[in-house]
Amino acid sequence: MLLIQQLLNGVMLGSVYVTVAVAFTLTIGVLNFLNFTIPTLFMLAGMVGWALAYWGLPFGLSGPLSWPLALFFGVVVSILASLIVERFTFRYLKTKYGDSTEHAIPLVSSLGFLLVLENLVRIGYGTDAQRFPGPSADLTMNIGGIFVRIPQLVSLFLVVLIVVGLTWLLKRSRIGRGLRAIAENPDAANILGVDTRRVVPIVFMLTGLLCGLAGALFAVNYGEVSPQMGEDIGTKAIAGMVVGGLGSIWGAVLGGLIVGLIEMLTIHFFGADTVQVAVWGLLLLTLFVRPQGLFGHNSIGKGKL
Amino acid sequence: MSGYWAGILTILAINIIFAYGIFLPVATGQLNLGGAGFQAIGAYGAAFLSASFGLPVPVTIGVGMLVAGITGYLIAFPLLRTRGVYLVLATFAFAEVVAGLILNSDTFGGAMGLSVPAFIDWHVAVIAATVVTVFIFYLMSTRFGLTMRAAHDDEVVTDLMGVNVRGVQVAAFAIGGALAGLAGGLYAHSFNFVEIQSFNALVSIYVLLYVLLGGTQTAWGPLAGATFFTLLPEALRTILPALKNSVYWLAGVEGPVSAPDDSWRFVILGALTIAMMVLRPEGLITRTLIERIGFRKANAGKGAVA
Numbered sequence: 001m002l003l004i005q006q007l008l009n010g011v012m013l014g015s016v017y018v019t020v021a022v023a024f025t026l027t028i029g030v031l032n033f034l035n036f037t038i039p040t041l042f043m044l045a046g047m048v049g050w051a052l053a054y055w056g057l058p059f060g061l062s063g064p065l066s067w068p069l070a071l072f073f074g075v076v077v078s079i080l081a082s083l084i085v086e087r088f089t090f091r092y093l094k095t096k097y098g099d100s101t102e103h104a105i106p107l108v109s110s111l112g113f114l115l116v117l118e119n120l121v122r123i124g125y126g127t128d129a130q131r132f133p134g135p136s137a138d139l140t141m142n143i144g145g146i147f148v149r150i151p152q153l154v155s156l157f158l159v160v161l162i163v164v165g166l167t168w169l170l171k172r173s174r175i176g177r178g179l180r181a182i183a184e185n186p187d188a189a190n191i192l193g194v195d196t197r198r199v200v201p202i203v204f205m206l207t208g209l210l211c212g213l214a215g216a217l218f219a220v221n222y223g224e225v226s227p228q229m230g231e232d233i234g235t236k237a238i239a240g241m242v243v244g245g246l247g248s249i250w251g252a253v254l255g256g257l258i259v260g261l262i263e264m265l266t267i268h269f270f271g272a273d274t275v276q277v278a279v280w281g282l283l284l285l286t287l288f289v290r291p292q293g294l295f296g297h298n299s300i301g302k303g304k305l
Numbered sequence: 306m307s308g309y310w311a312g313i314l315t316i317l318a319i320n321i322i323f324a325y326g327i328f329l330p331v332a333t334g335q336l337n338l339g340g341a342g343f344q345a346i347g348a349y350g351a352a353f354l355s356a357s358f359g360l361p362v363p364v365t366i367g368v369g370m371l372v373a374g375i376t377g378y379l380i381a382f383p384l385l386r387t388r389g390v391y392l393v394l395a396t397f398a399f400a401e402v403v404a405g406l407i408l409n410s411d412t413f414g415g416a417m418g419l420s421v422p423a424f425i426d427w428h429v430a431v432i433a434a435t436v437v438t439v440f441i442f443y444l445m446s447t448r449f450g451l452t453m454r455a456a457h458d459d460e461v462v463t464d465l466m467g468v469n470v471r472g473v474q475v476a477a478f479a480i481g482g483a484l485a486g487l488a489g490g491l492y493a494h495s496f497n498f499v500e501i502q503s504f505n506a507l508v509s510i511y512v513l514l515y516v517l518l519g520g521t522q523t524a525w526g527p528l529a530g531a532t533f534f535t536l537l538p539e540a541l542r543t544i545l546p547a548l549k550n551s552v553y554w555l556a557g558v559e560g561p562v563s564a565p566d567d568s569w570r571f572v573i574l575g576a577l578t579i580a581m582m583v584l585r586p587e588g589l590i591t592r593t594l595i596e597r598i599g600f601r602k603a604n605a606g607k608g609a610v611a
Contacts, residue, residue: 088579105582
């Protein structure tokens with residue numbers, strides 16, 4: 001029974017990884033860019049949401065149920081931050097110097113943003129973990145000895161909705177066709193009339209939205225936020241993305257769930273300290289044995305970054 | 306010399322050696338985001354031998370360096386099967402696995418860390434850094450350095466010219482791993498304590514930033530990058546409070562001003578990184594710059610073959 005509970009917890013935790021991993025895989029799939037600001041965007045939504053809920057909302061919006069609104073503003077901040085990142089990273093993807101480290105430029109810029117944003121939050125709100133208010137009522141269901149928290153169920157439902165919506169967007173809509181064309185070949189897409197300058201920011205908006213939502217759901221479900229909360233989630237999401245295959249959305253979904261399950265099962269059988277070895281060992285193994293992951297295509301990330 | 310400056314010189318020397326360890330793979334076109342893993346191997350190797358067997362310092366550091374180098378050699382074969390973003394992720398994962406294994410090992414003290422009995426003075430680290438710097442400058446001037454550069458600029462053409470690109474890259478990983486291990490061993494003996502939290506992912510990020518911002522084209526790059534970014538926080542330690550005081554004075558705020566938050570230094574490092582990538586993505590020091598300083602106009606701008 002405890003094992004079933006742990007499996008359920010694994011799926012719930014995995015759903016957070018899934019959302020962040022989808023954000024990672026989207027930027028890699030479309031822009032061939034490993035965006036290290038993603039963990040920070042995740043953290044930003046949670047911390048800004050907490051700060052607003054704690055110190056009160058502007059415009060006299062504070063009330064007994066102000067925390068969902070605060071989280072909404074947190075997600076907005078994370079989308080805006082993502083757009084700022086776009087200005088300074090992807091815009092400079094192509095350099096005139098022809099140096100082969102050029103593929104590292106957006107990646108290194110995003111590392112710079114990671115340092116700036118995370119430390120600004122630290123300066124503003126301190127380094128300590130903070131308790132997020134969240135729903136006051138005890139919303140736990142007991143189904144035959146298994147405890148299910150209703151916010152977690154809602155989150156899981158939301159995550160499924162987001163992924164299905166994103167798949168629809170990429171497969172069916174005009175924007176999605178543009179994005180897939182850029183993923184295939186940016187120059188050819190440009191020639192054929194895809195306005196790269198207008199379509200690329202959409203990737204970053206989606207990234208901000210996904211990370212922001214994940215951060216907000218994490219704050220509600222686990223009741224705690226801190227400036228460091230993105231580091232662990234972000235790195236595990238990277239592991240999930242690689243296991244599923246870079247550039248594949250359903251791969252990221254499966255990979256995120258696998259990592260969540262492995263984490264919970266490792267804790268259950270071996271204790272909390274071995275989680276790192278299990279998750280990262282799985283990642284190394286995937287990279288060495290099947291670098292394209294479970295669903296990935298061989299071409300993405302090969303040669304150029 | 307005061308303890309403060311001795312400490313800074315030690316950190317500077319360690320960072321320079323560490324930066325050269327990451328520079329070698331990067332100079333062959335392989336981004337290594339697992340520096341902390343190699344450094345941890347060197348540090349824990351030295352700490353373990355010193356604490357458990359009481360071996361003399363040169364032996365402990367030497368063995369730690371050797372183990373890190375061999376690890377670099379062995380891990381290079383599977384690592385180099387991956388490319389681009391996969392390689393970055395694989396090196397990152399390598400460092401995390403090393404940290405995880407050490408954290409779970411009772412021999413290495415787990416989360417408690419290990420204390421290191423033998424202490425080395427600051428000048429040992431400085432001498433080591435000098436030797437390493439001279440060695441790298443020599444290495445870059447040899448035929449091996451030339452093939453590294455060629456592999457960095459165009460792997461396929463270099464391969465077609467009959468250069469064993471894979472061999473060069475593996476060697477760069479092995480020597481780089483050994484140097485990062487040396488930095489770790491010096492760290493262990495200089496600070497007499499190692500804990501795995503000091504070898505986290507941020508350390509790998511910082512050292513890669515030193516190298517990339519300094520410039521990967523010449524051996525001057527990592528030297529400049531590591532020196533600048535090690536001394537910058539120390540300079541900011543005095544500059545930032547003065548700056549904050551003057552801002553408050555201009556704003557007319559009375560009374561004593563609290564010291565600015567320590568995190569500002571990292572904000573500045575990050576902002577500099579972003580600015581550098583926009584303005585000068587090839588790093589601070591390039592071959593062209595060196596040629597211009599040396600008044601070798603005839604070769605300037607053409608990437609002359611030395």
